[in-house]
Amino acid sequence: MSKLNLSKSLYVKGLQCPKALWLAKYQPELRTPPDSNRLALFQEGHEVGHWAQKLFPGGRHIDLEADTIPHRLKLTQDAIAAGEETLYEATFQYNSILVMVDILHCGPRGWELIEVKGSTGEKPVFHHDLALQAYVLQGAGLTIKNYFLAHLNPNYVRQDKLELHKLFTLVNLTTRVAELQHDILANIEIFRSVLKEADTPNIKIGPQCTQPYDCDFIHFCWKDVPTPSVFSLSGLQLDEKFNLYHRGITHLRDIPETLLRTDRQRKQLQSEKSNTQFLDRDGIQAFLKTLHYPLYFLDFEAFQLPIPLYKDTKPYQQVAFQYSVHLQSGPGAPIEHRCFLAMPGEDPRPQLAENLVKDIPTNACILTYNANYEKSVLKQLAYIFPKHADHLNQLHHQVLDLMPPFQAQHIYTRAMNGSFSIKSILPALVPELNYQHLHIQDGQGAARAYAKISQLTSDTERNSLKDHLLEYCKMDTLAMVKLVEYLNSIV
Numbered sequence: 001m002s003k004l005n006l007s008k009s010l011y012v013k014g015l016q017c018p019k020a021l022w023l024a025k026y027q028p029e030l031r032t033p034p035d036s037n038r039l040a041l042f043q044e045g046h047e048v049g050h051w052a053q054k055l056f057p058g059g060r061h062i063d064l065e066a067d068t069i070p071h072r073l074k075l076t077q078d079a080i081a082a083g084e085e086t087l088y089e090a091t092f093q094y095n096s097i098l099v100m101v102d103i104l105h106c107g108p109r110g111w112e113l114i115e116v117k118g119s120t121g122e123k124p125v126f127h128h129d130l131a132l133q134a135y136v137l138q139g140a141g142l143t144i145k146n147y148f149l150a151h152l153n154p155n156y157v158r159q160d161k162l163e164l165h166k167l168f169t170l171v172n173l174t175t176r177v178a179e180l181q182h183d184i185l186a187n188i189e190i191f192r193s194v195l196k197e198a199d200t201p202n203i204k205i206g207p208q209c210t211q212p213y214d215c216d217f218i219h220f221c222w223k224d225v226p227t228p229s230v231f232s233l234s235g236l237q238l239d240e241k242f243n244l245y246h247r248g249i250t251h252l253r254d255i256p257e258t259l260l261r262t263d264r265q266r267k268q269l270q271s272e273k274s275n276t277q278f279l280d281r282d283g284i285q286a287f288l289k290t291l292h293y294p295l296y297f298l299d300f301e302a303f304q305l306p307i308p309l310y311k312d313t314k315p316y317q318q319v320a321f322q323y324s325v326h327l328q329s330g331p332g333a334p335i336e337h338r339c340f341l342a343m344p345g346e347d348p349r350p351q352l353a354e355n356l357v358k359d360i361p362t363n364a365c366i367l368t369y370n371a372n373y374e375k376s377v378l379k380q381l382a383y384i385f386p387k388h389a390d391h392l393n394q395l396h397h398q399v400l401d402l403m404p405p406f407q408a409q410h411i412y413t414r415a416m417n418g419s420f421s422i423k424s425i426l427p428a429l430v431p432e433l434n435y436q437h438l439h440i441q442d443g444q445g446a447a448r449a450y451a452k453i454s455q456l457t458s459d460t461e462r463n464s465l466k467d468h469l470l471e472y473c474k475m476d477t478l479a480m481v482k483l484v485e486y487l488n489s490i491v
């Protein structure tokens with residue numbers, strides 16, 4: 001195969017960054033292997049594609065019937081010639097550009113092409129994606145009447161059954177695809193001249209590294225960025241950070257003070273340079289005065305899926321399956337712990353709501369970290385379980401947020417590196433407690449572990465994963481307990 005051959009994914013890479021295109025073609029070994037979060041995204045993408053195919057049922061799976069590209073190309077042509085009406089992953093090549101079409105359907109108006117995306121809206125890159133497919137299919141001799149983007153409808157609320165015509169929004173992009181045709185040839189020429197270069201294109205890191213997608217080569221291209229760098233400075237626009245970086249101001253401590261605009265930035269820089277710790281006792285005291293007993297520390301774990309699994313959920317809605325609560329009934333009283341983990345494989349919310357109203361009384365002061373998330377979960381539960389609505393709404397009103405004193409830098413140390421996430425704050429202030437030894441390290445890992453439990457057949461493995469989940473969620477609330485103890489100890 002010629003080195004100047006292109007595919008849809010290479011074309012899209014070229015649009016994002018010609019260097020990414022060149023590296024993908026000639027040095028793919030420099031890619032960062034996808035982590036488990038990225039692999040989960042791929043899997044979700046496949047699932048969305050699978051459901052979208054049901055909008056046009058009964059089609060032939062070209063990809064499943066043939067292994068090689070030449071075979072898929074031939075099978076596609078044969079299927080069209082034989083009068084097949086719906087093809088999945090139909091494969092076409094023109095001008096040495098290969099594309100596979102998510103869904104190709106011949107209806108009363110003629111052939112229509114449907115590109116499926118797991119997003120909840122349109123993005124410019126999708127238009128280019130479709131425009132390239134149009135270029136190749138037209139060149140390959142197939143007349144397409146309409147080009148559609150099928151994306152998830154963010155406002156769709158599932159009832160008992162999935163209603164695919166409501167779940168997916170079909171956007172007719174035929175006019176836009178035609179408008180973009182003149183760009184396609186120009187881009188193909190540019191990309192082929194890039195691929196003729198003997199050396200890696202000399203392109204500096206920039207906003208394109210994460211837009212519209214996280215580039216596969218970030219680890220390679222960003223290897224010389226120091227820690228902490230100008231990119232750690234809080235409250236500065238990304239393009240301004242790149243401006244500084246490309247002017248040679250790469251390390252955080254190199255930023256001239258004259259460029260700083262906010263107190264937050266000044267504190268961060270001074271702390272970096274001289275390891276200064278900032279403490280605003282009045283601010284912390286004012287926060288601590290808002291707390292009362294009984295004090296409950298609450299954290300939910302939730303999963304978000306593109307295709308809503310349960311009644312009354314939307315695409316990507318957070319569905320809570322677990323919580324941890326540490327509580328203290330009064331000053332000096334012992335800390336107690338309560339938790340709930342739903343049985344995998346069934347809607348976790350009814351049991352979770354039942355347990356939650358038993359575990360947290362309506363007079364509790366509920367402390368969370370980044371309260372919007374916990375509040376939204378409580379609100380959803382109140383909405384779908386009317387018998388607990390009063391109790392859950394009361395809990396919702398009682399929620400306080402532990403994040404603001406750290407966000408306001410009432411206490412700030414160099415180790416926080418401009419961040420106020422609990423994962424940065426905890427090791428900076430309570431180093432003896434950390435997440436490093438835990439099997440599950442973050443919320444996405446917890447959601448994946450929960451999904452995995454129902455796939456396991458061994459009780460030992462299931463129980464082990466459940467223990468890991470309980471341990472992780474417990475750590476989130478224990479971290480809050482320790483942070484409040486810390487704040488009390490310094491005022």
Ligand code: SF4
Binds near residue numbers: 021221
């Ligand atoms: S990391 Fe950035 S500069 Fe490097 S190839 Fe990717 S987009 Fe281009």
